[in-house]
Amino acid sequence: METALVSSLTKIVVGKLFALLEKKYEQWKGLEDDIGFIKRELRMMDGFLHDQLLLSREERGDLTAVQAASVDEMRDLAHDVEDCLDRFLPCPACEGDASFVGRLSAGSRFAAEIGRLKSRLKEAHERRANYGVAVVDGAAAAGGSSSASASPAADYVDRSPVGIDRAKQEVLDLLDDVDGQPSSQLRVVSVVGFGGSGKTMLARAAYDCPDVGRRFHGRAWVVASEHKDDARGLLSALLRQLRQQDGQTLGAQSEQQLYLIVVDDIEEQQRDCIKSAFPEKSSSRILVTTTVQPVANACSRCNGHVYNMRTLDVNHSRDLLEAVLHEHSSTQIEWDSAPIVEKCDGLPLALVSVANFLRRRKELTASYCEQVCRSLGHHMEKERAFTKLRQVLENNYSTLPGHALKTCLLYTSVFPNGHAIRRNSLIRRWLAEGYVQCQYSRCDLEVADEILQELMDRNIIRPIDASSSNARVKTCRTHGIMHEFMLHKSMSGNFITSLGNPNPCKFRHIFIKNAKSGSSFMGETDCRTGQQGAKQLRARSLTCFGKAGEYASDFSRHELLRVLDLEECNDLEDDHLKDIWKLLRLKYLSLGKTITKLPRIQELHCLETLDLRKTRIETLPVEVIALPHLSHLLGKIKLIQRNGFSINDRFLSQKCKLQTLAGLVVDDDYEFLQIMVRMNKLRKVKIWWKPTAEDSKISLISMAIQKFARAGMDTISARSLSLRFRKFSEVLLRSLENSYGYLSSLKHQGELSQFPRFVTSLCGLTELCLSSTNLSGHDLSNLCTLCHLLYLKLVETDLSSFVMKNGDLPSLRRLCLIVRNPILPTSKKELC
Structure with missing residues (x-):
């Protein structure tokens, strides 16, 4: 466990340090040899830890005390090198500020520290040689080890299930014919969810259902993970089971014969061979389980269904916990199960594992159970009762592709269990830590967003809520038991x-x-x-x-x-x-x-x-904008100018990195709007307008809006504008009448006297939210001409005259209507 963690963390650190030293710091005279030595050692350390990471837990085995000490020493040395660079060297953008650089760099102290690090690296190298610390031979280790069970929860499903009746009926309904009419199309039902959530148990319950046995002529069950990279072996296992039942092959089946095939723990490369074994015009059913959402979607793309596993509620969780505790045990229970239920977070395998561990005690007291809760991560690593759960959680972590994914996942355990984590805040923290670095012509923000999406696709991180307008996940959290596992792993490393x-x-x-x-x-x-x-x-x-x-x-x-x-x-x-x-x-x-x-x-x-x-x-000095790296300024802030401070126009147009300004309060002071129009990197702007000045000054805000929209014509990146006005003035509406530009998202809250024509002239608009405009539904029907709009949200008092005809808004995926008047709009649009 520790080796995988250290490798994941050190890979990023070492890579960053190597690039930093290679690129920039040969200018330190007399240090070339020392820095070269450190670079070579870091490369070897990286190789050693990377080779360890490539081995599975079974191949790697448990580290000896000497190997563990060596791994710890390498990690600490890599971190000490990073600390040295951070203490003495400024970032490239701050080199021009002599006073700032002077507070960081000190040539003689830096040279002395580099010398000490060189000596420590040599000593560490000698220690590894003296004690015979070497990379584990994966091939040799694998040859003498037995493979672990491919489906750690396999024997768990034999236990009497709790809280599964509703889910089983829903899966059976998905396997049934639509409207009672026989279907001649092959149907694949995918059950997807976090490891240990009961997917296999649910599939087994449906498979063993008597009605299913009577309906299907033949049934077969295979565990896909037992046939990795062996499609022929997977199909052979299916054929053997079916031949034993009716002596026919898959290719010889008639359209009237119904087969039920269950493929447990399917992987992406296996789905095509399964579907290709059945003719497309077949009434048979395939039920697959997986932890990866895109795999489930791909398996069920045509004429299929995706079933997302729900965790057990509190009552069912308590019932399962107590059922296992009482089974073959006379344990006396005098405790509150709420803390353990909360930690297990509705995952059946976690509840069963904890119950198996607790029932070793003859008497369960509240204090003992609280103690187990506090040190659950330690018990999960050491105790035999948690073997299956540990395998599932370790697999969730170790199969993540790439070091960045692993490190970003571990980083989420800094938040308390059950804490709602804001998506954008988490991504910005990853970027600030340097855990996301793109080596290609893409921005780090895009890569970080993909990392979070990957973790959600694998059901390791759970989305909590989504925007009502565009379905984008806004907050998320980890599963309770996975959080406990990662926190212990992080503390150990x-x-x-x-x-x-x-x-x-x-x-x-x-x-x-x-x-x-x-x-x-x-x-x-x-x-x-x-x-x-x-x-x-x-x-x-x-x-x-x-x-x-x-x-x-x-x-x-x-x-x-x-x-x-x-x-x-x-x-x-x-x-x-x-x-x-x-x-x-x-x-x-x-x-x-x-x-x-x-x-x-x-x-x-x-x-x-x-x-x-x-x-x-409520107020900030405008000098904040001059910070050379500032990219995101969030709040409801009025920027004020003081002491005659002014920002250089060249800085605003070329060097200012501000991308998010959400948001800016504008009242009788319009001077900042003149600054805003010269910021070329702005991508998201939110403005609260509290007009207290004459309409003649409105030209400034109109110019700012138009400049921001028109600046997007040269880019395809997401650009968002949010306007919070108590009342949109007639003058401003007229000034924007013939405007145009590119925005991907527009949100407006506040009263409008007429429909804003500039909305329909925007290119690339995919998200639109209008709130409290007091426009009639007839006026809002003009929005139906937006052919690229994907998400529309309207919050109004009356939408009775808002009409969508068939063919309107052809790209629309999500429609959110919040109406304070009970009269709903009329829709003649055919929905899929």
Whole structure:
């Protein structure tokens, strides 16, 4: 477990360090040989850990104590090299600021630190040689090991199922003929869900149903994972079972003969061989199970159905837990099962595993069960009762393609179990940490978005809610038992820890959750002293949930922080942030509801995201826009100009990186609109307009809107504009009448006196949301000419005269209507 984690984390670190050293730092005279040595050693370390990662758990086996110590040493050395670079070297965009560079770089100290790292690398190399530490021979190890069960939950399905009746009937309905009429088309039903959610159990329940046995002439069950890369073996296993029943081959079946084939744990490369074995015009049914959503979709694409597994509710979870506890046991239960039910998160395999572990005790007390809950990750790794569950969870992690996916998944365990994680916030944090780096001509943001989608497609991360207008997932969370597994894995690999850890200086990410009164940073003495002298804190992120306690005054001690997330901290005061300007490498800053003013942040040159949405901050100095890396400014903010400060036009047009401005409050001060029109990289803008000036000034906001829309004509990237106006003035409507441009998303809230014609003149518009416009349904029917619109949301008091005819909005996928008047619109459009 530890080797896979270390390999995943170090792969990214080493790759980044190698590129950094290769590209830039030969300018340090006298250090070429030392840096060259470090680069070569890092390459070897990367190769060693990568080879370990390629081996399966069975091939790799358990590490010896010496091997584990060597892996830990390599990880710490890689992190120390990264710490050295971060402490002494500025980012490329900040090289022009002499004062900033001066605070970071010091040639003699940097040279001395490089020399120490070189010595440590040599010593580590000698130790590996002296103790015979080498890469495990995967071929030899595999030859002497027996393969693990391909379906860890296989014997679990024999247990009497709990809470499965409704799901079984739904699957049987999907297998049945539509409207009772026999179907002559082959149908594939895919059951998809997280590993351990009961997919196999559900498929078995449907397969063994007496009605199914009477309906189908032949049935066959195969476990696809037992025939990896062996399509012939998979089909042979099916044929043997069917021949034993009726002596016929698949090719010889008639259209009247019905077969039910279950393929458990199917993989993408196997689906084509299964479907090709059956003629397309066949009344047979294929039922497959998988953990990957795109595989399920592909299997059931034509004339099929996808069934998404639901987890057990609280009552059924408790029933299953207690049923297993009482089975073959006289265990006396005197405890509240709620904490364990919450941790297991409705997954049957997790509930059964915990119950099997608990029933070893003759008497279950509340204190013992609480203790098990607190250390569940440790028990899952060590105890035999969790073997099957551990295999499933390890498989979910180890089969992820690529190091970035693994690291990004582990990173989610910094959030509490069950915590709703905002999609965009998580992605921006990944980017700030450097865990997503694209080597091709694509932006890192696109790659990060694909990583999150991949984790959701594999049902490891669960979407919680989606936008009512475009179905895009806005918040997500991990499964409770998977969170426990990943948190233990992360802590074992010195990746993530809590405030209470006695030696947190070893960890890259720290979280605080409801610190007790009087608590402060733990392990201070250990972190400050060591064989190499003063050892500084190496945490790259600090996240607080609830109370921070006295630790709130220690934020600035983490000089290498890249992410400081205090959005959920509820005892923070403005004064606690007075030294935040010292965090010179900070890239992501999020503050919560107790903050009323922003501290001094002009020195935070590396800052990429400033999230003030939950704060009570209403104004910001316009100097914030001049931060060279700032890409996302979030909140409801009025930017004010003071002390005669002005931003260079060349910076705004060429170097300003601001992509998201959501949002900007505009009242009687329109000066910032003149600045906004010169920002060429803006992609998402939200404006609150509170008009208190004469209409003659409205030309500025009209110019800003038109400039933003027209700037998109040269790009195909997503561009979003959101307008929150109490009342859209006649003058502004007229000024926009003949405008045009490119927007992918437009949202407007506020009263309109007439239909805004510029909406229908926008190119590329795929998402539109109009709210509280007081327009008649007849006026809104003009929207039906938008041929590329995918998502439409209307929030109005009356839509009775809004008519969609067949052929209108031909690309529409999702329609959301919120009507305060009970009279609904008329639709003559045929829906699929």
